[in-house]
Amino acid sequence: MVLVGEDEHGDVVGVVTVHLFESIHSCEPAAWLTSLVVEEKARGQGVGSALVLRAEDWAIQHGALRISLTSALHRERAHEFYKTRDYEHTGVRLTKLFVNRLGDAAPGQSRSSRKGGAKNTRNPSRR
Helix, strand or coil: EEEEEECCCCCCEEEEEEEEEEEECCEEEEEEEEEEEEEEHHCCHHHHHHHHHHHHHHHHCCCCEEEEEEEECCHHHHHHHHCCCCCCCCCCCCCCCCCCCCCCCCCCCCCHCCCCCCCCCCCCCHH
């Protein structure tokens, strides 16, 4: 679901996206708040709060018993925003970067600097 917030002129000043998915460890679907963006000029005016509340209502209406999100470690203001809306720190997100299909290193990383390095799997007799 994508929801937008508009100002008094009908200009979009915020957007929230929420997904519903089934999980193997629960009979009820889980909701995931995947993005919340509010224009700088509209921050502090309740746009983000209204969008999150509407996303939560949508999730509840669709059977979710909980809603979760992830936020980068450096986004401390965002963390406080969610905590004041009764979101709790319940876990840790771990990320693994993959190389692209051509075997190139992730941005900022050379092939030789990757842990374990990239191995040439080509058969030497076929060169």
